[in-house]
Amino acid sequence: MVGHRQEAPPVSLAVLSQVLDAVRANSLWPLTFGLACCAIEMMAAGAARFDLDRFGAGVFRPSPRQSDVMIVAGTISRKMAAIVVTLYDQMPAPKWVIAMGNCAIGGGPFTYPGQYAIVNGADKILPVDIFVPGCPPRPEALIQGMLELQDRLTQGGRTNLLRRFARYPRRAEPGGRP
Amino acid sequence: MHRQALTEDTFYLNLGPQHPSTHGVLRLLLRLDGERIVECQPILGYSHRGHEHMAQNRTYLQFMPNPCRMDYLSGLMYNHAYCLALERACGLEVPARAEHLRVICAELNRISSHLLWFGAYLMDLGAFTPFLYAFDDREDILAILGLATGSRLTYSYCRFGGVRDDVGQDFLEGIRAFIPKMRARLKDYDTLVTRNVIFVNRTQGVGVISPELARAHALTGPCLRASGVGYDIRKAEPYGLYPELDFDIPVRAGGDCLDRYLVRVLEIEQSLRIIEQAMARLPGGPVKATGVPQFITPPPGLYHTSYETARGHLGIFLAADGTRVPYRLKFRVPSFGNLGILPKLLPGTLVADTIAILGSMDVVMPEIDR
């Protein structure tokens, strides 16, 4: 049931695609879609104190047709799994998936020998880009996951024009100096 | 009247399970005649995680983190109720300081639950600003509870025979600063929302539940108290510290969405009163009973424990067989009864009222589905 990956475009213009990616990274629109406890922390991340909108990701869309990123916030039950996949399929490409919380990563506390009710992780049914651990993760952790996704879209943040002028430090290169 | 509509004019509308106003994963199958609802069929189970099956495969202590994940908005209260159930079955006594801390934390949790409902309900009805205010206040509570419990949402603070840790001075000072701030905010909410003509028009006289209907459908909590029945487990079957505290149970007689809103807002004030009293008389001493065995084993038998969560009457039914593992653990969750009235309540109303009515019931789906 793994969803289809994005196909390579017929014509590739490196600079243009980099600009487009920078634009996409700074306006990630998440799908309003909560499954369990983590959804409350997702709401908190979008509300007054944490304000996910600072990073361009605060426009929660109720319709999958208008969303770029699916935050799988909570336990995926067997009854819900097919619906989650349908929602993902309804989102227009390019699209990304964040698995928020231990349930969406690997079933969390509900994985034990003999369990019958849940899917052991969102990656069993969806191509997950970012995993945010916690039970539930704090809103800061979700924000970090969003920033991680932005960096992934923009070559580690190098082509993210907005991030270059931001006050917070850029992320370290993998294996490089901080 | 509307039930007599021609059948070919009716059609089905599927609301959920990912609709933003269904608070999680409720699915409502609505049969409509134009804008009027002819029939409503709730479909549950999209968040069924098998808690009760898990209980049969876990020791009592291992199951401790589960109850607070059923109703994550009343997490501390579920945790408290689970400990009360086991303390009742095993005959454990709880030190006075722990009882006070439990009640303080549980009432803070009740306020945070009502605040989240307040914000989300107003957002369902189209107002975004109260959501931001409510979450701001809620963050204050979460910060205070974090000092005592170490977590923001899924608290396992209570232990069999006490609480996990004693609290520090910062916790007590945080509450002292929070209470006047919350009182001031309640006044703001009153002017911002309660007398707002749009809000009143959308909720007054909508979704009226009579006391008889409420009893037949086993409604509890604020939904029942908005229908004129002053039934609250904290008064009817007091547990913990509640018999010694002075507080009122807000009751409204109208039974509509506005009354359900008002009951919850008035309950916030009562919770503040409870916290003040518990703070004023907080005794010293230990926070954990001594001599609680590592593996708690209730004697064989059937036990029931009632608790008033933010949503209503939580009942924990335990069939123990004298081992370290529950033989059967059943949770009577308040939202299950509160939601069960929808098929009765919705026919004849407008689609727009569906959201107002559903939101006013304050359901938490993982609690219903378990």
Added chain:
Amino acid sequence: MSADFCQRLGRRLGQRLGAAALGQADYRRQGYHLRLELAPDHLRELAAMMAEEGCYLEYITAVDRGGHLELAYVFGRHQEACRLLALAAVPKGQGVLSIAGVFPAADWQEREVFDMLGQRFIGHPNLKRILLPEDADFHPLLRDFQAGPELGGDEMEI
């Protein structure tokens, strides 16, 4: 006050449904005031009586006792604390009369017991699964239920 009502209710239940089956319970320890063991045939009569008395149905549940299911009906009361636990032993596979006609709240409660433990309720308006998917072919809270590998139950397949 509460003791009065409980005693009166207890007497009435004893007269109608057999005094031998009725026992007082230790409320402080067990959380209910009256405990009644009755034949499954009397469940609907009991429900009608409880509705007459103005009680509400808190919940219905069942415990798998090997050969039979122990159905537990719990009734409470708004005006004063008086909780009745009614137990009925039903051999597995045998249906019992539904009380959804008396207490609308029993509709979903009975569906849940059916879903989780496979108990059939005769005369229920809509007895189908409520929590599990409608095509599920198991009842998870039966003691002999084992989640097979097709449910991903045994091990995580990573």
